[in-house]
Amino acid sequence: MPLLTDLDISQNYLYGSIPLSLGNLQNMTDLVISNNHLSGVIPDIWSDFKYLYYLDISNNNFFGKIPSSIGSLSFIRFLFLGGNKLYGQIPSSLQNCTSMDTLDMGDNRLSGNLPYWVGEAMPSLLIFRVRNNSFTGHIPGQLCRLSNLHILDLSHNKLTGIIPTCLGNLSGLKTELKLDSERYEGSLQVATKGRIMEYTETTLYLVNSLDLSSNNLSGGIPQELTTLSELGTLILSRNQLTGKIPEMIGNLKDLETLDLSHNKLVGEIPASIVSLTFLSHLNLSFNKLSGKIPTKNQFQTFDDPSIYKGNLALCGTPLTTKCSGSGSGNGEAPSGGGKNDEDVKGRMENLWFYLTIALGFFMGFWGVCGSLIIKKRWRLAYFCFLEKIISEITVLIFVTANRLKKMFKR
Structure with a gap:
């Protein structure tokens, strides 16, 4: 079978290893043996293949290192080695596979x-x-x-x-x-x-x-x-x-x-x-x-x-x-946060309102009382002024009351 170019025996129940005699198929272009139960090391036979451009040996039980002779496959375009138990490094010879x-x-x-x-x-x-x-x-x-x-x-x-x-x-x-x-x-x-x-x-x-x-x-x-x-x-x-x-x-x-x-x-x-x-x-x-x-x-x-x-x-x-x-x-x-935002905003407005009232009372109270405490002349003048005002208001009340009594007697 030296003239065989395509071999696909994938998805079967094949056991054993890759036979060395596979290297005699030098005219092979496609080799697919994936999804089987093949095991052992991958033989170093790939330098015998001159035209192989598709190689799929994935999903088996192969172990050992990748043979460096795979790098001699100068026409290789598709290389599937996944799903095995291969170890070691990728051989540098693969950089010869430029296609x-x-x-x-x-x-x-x-x-x-x-x-x-x-x-x-x-x-x-x-x-x-x-x-x-x-x-x-x-x-x-x-x-x-x-x-x-x-x-x-x-x-x-x-x-x-x-x-x-x-x-x-x-x-x-x-x-x-x-x-x-x-x-x-x-x-x-x-x-x-x-x-x-x-x-x-x-x-x-x-x-x-x-x-x-x-x-x-x-x-x-x-x-x-x-x-x-x-x-x-x-x-x-x-x-x-x-x-x-x-x-x-x-x-x-x-x-x-x-x-x-x-x-x-x-x-x-x-x-x-x-x-x-x-x-x-x-x-x-x-x-x-x-x-x-x-x-x-x-x-x-x-x-x-x-x-x-x-x-x-x-x-x-x-x-x-x-x-x-x-x-x-x-x-x-x-x-989901709109109601909470409104509550916070309302509380802040109330807080500023009460702070304003308190500040106004503080400034008004101490603006008047503070000056009276500090300045004695102002304090005397202020109380005299209050006394005069109170007296005038008292007189006005009595006068008004007498006039009202006379009006009711008539």
């Missing part, structure tokens, strides 16, 4: 730093998936050079450092991708809308995803990420991110999934977030957010309080905590 479109090594036990050369040696890469491994170190800035990348999944590793601001330069997430059946083959599992979904080549081109969740990333969320206008999924949960949610988050008009939960984000939810009218899955729980929860547009449908759980300073629907005060931070009048 790579999809590189999936997720759900293994790989370790070491993410190779910087991926961003330099694979300019046509569309999909880079290494989720659920044990990679350490920083996210290499060279990944920002992957202008065609539209799925970047580095989640569930041990990455540290900040999110590179240059990820906002991923032009593949800024322009609408058109279906090219030759560039999307196989299937891929992607975290979106709160669950893991599997996409095939007929729908994979629709997925634009950035998933950096479940690492040890720190620092703020770069404002530059809000320029990725075609991004559909943004998952940054379960890190150590600080600072505020970017004010221009509303620029991500096509965003359907936003998960920023389990971080240390502070401040109010930006007012622009209500512009995300395609948003169907939101999770902002377990941060340090404050202020009123927006209620406009799509946010009217987010009635699950668990979305905001663990943010003790958040208030408003759907939480039971009512908002008070005049500042909502979202351009909306606070709900």
